[in-house]
Amino acid sequence: SVAPVPIKLQVNGQEHALEVEPRVTLLDALRENLGLTGSKKGCDLGQCGACTVLVEGRRVNSCLTLAVMQQGKRITTIEGLSQGETLHPMQQSFLAHDGFQCGYCTPGQIMSAVGFSREPWGQTDADIREGMCGNICRCGAYPHIVAAVRDGRGKQA
Ligand code: FES
């Protein structure tokens, strides 16, 4: 194994000092070093989107980037989305529209939907399906996910 290096990550508004091997992904650093297990590991290959987080407000597959590369950047995980007890509008919308079944893909779906809503997509359901196609749901909850994103994107600050 390779010697760990000290790094600092700014996650959900808090700076964390940690030591990780240079090959450690952002996803593993979040889950294993910081205990933030909301971001899920579906494939570890960039194919499912379960690990989606925001880096500087843009959605990123955290399994595809190294923790050492994200120093000094503003990282937001599903744990950092609510304001205290108040859920983010996209979280509220997923609840209101039953946008999940088992829930395994849901943190990634919600983080991706927040990022998607800031991108210049059109307003149709086809745009939502295309823009969200990096997030796989093995339960096939897509109709409800699309409804949740449709509703939530307009309410997001
Ligand atoms: Fe990152 Fe599947 S775990 S895309």
Ligand code: FES
């Ligand atoms: Fe089960 Fe999407 S709700 S994988």
